[in-house]
Amino acid sequence: MRKLITTTLGLTLALSGAWAMLALYRWEWTRALWMTMAFVVAEVALVAVLLTARLQDLAERVGRLEPGDPRVRSRLAETRPTPDRFDWLREHTTQLHVFVTMILGGGVILSAILWVVDRVAGRTMTASLERRLAGQLSAIAFPADGLVPQDAVLLAADLDRPDREDLLVLLTGRTGHER
């Protein structure tokens, strides 16, 4: 049956391919399109049949594999070790505990890394933070030329007026009565 299907598909493939080429040569585009479609369909079907047959052969071959000597298999089953997956948690007096060793070693390595990070951050961040603080303090800093007004302002101001007593004290450090 498989041979019949494969042969039929192979013939379909060959004929449709040849007919498509002939139709193209004759300028019969619609026929060429139909034949090309048939060619692709036959090709896909042929590949599917061949692959299915191959898989079926493999499955049968696996099914036919020798199961081995039953005495050997029973002996292997009897001596099969029971797995103890938590053996590493138990304390042993004769061997080092790998788990604890890993934790200790990891801790040392992590501490070393963190120490390096701390040193580098201390060296780089302190100066940066100081620069930033200085920038923020500049908003409340005294004017660069002090609080004393310029001479022209002082000349323009009539400090002898009674309502300028406080300004006179601030600028000259004496009251109007001390003149």
Next chain:
Amino acid sequence: MTASPARAVLGVLLLAAAVAGIDLVRDKTLTRHEPERRGTALLVEVTATARDGAEEDEAGLAEALASLCRLEVPASLAPGSFESLGDHRYRFLLVPDLDTADARQFHGCIQDLRIDHFLARVSSMESVPAPAR
């Protein structure tokens, strides 16, 4: 892994045969146009069959197909040249005459499956003197 001399010679021969075959196919299928044939026209006779379900009568479909296919070639249907010969046969004149490549293209267009429920076959194509204008 070394190839034997006989196998190498065989490979070279096969390669040469493949190249020659491809060149032959290219030569046979290449479209080559010839100078226009003045003074002659192409008389085409077709046999047409319309099945049940066709949207037009057989003669109308045949004339429509001829008009459609002449758009693929540098020629026109001579006015009033389409005629029914009876027994599903029709005849028309293409002016000017077609060269070999265009005639093959027109032939393929007529015989292709272009219209549902309608099939036409080219019975003959022959060059005849062009009708006087």
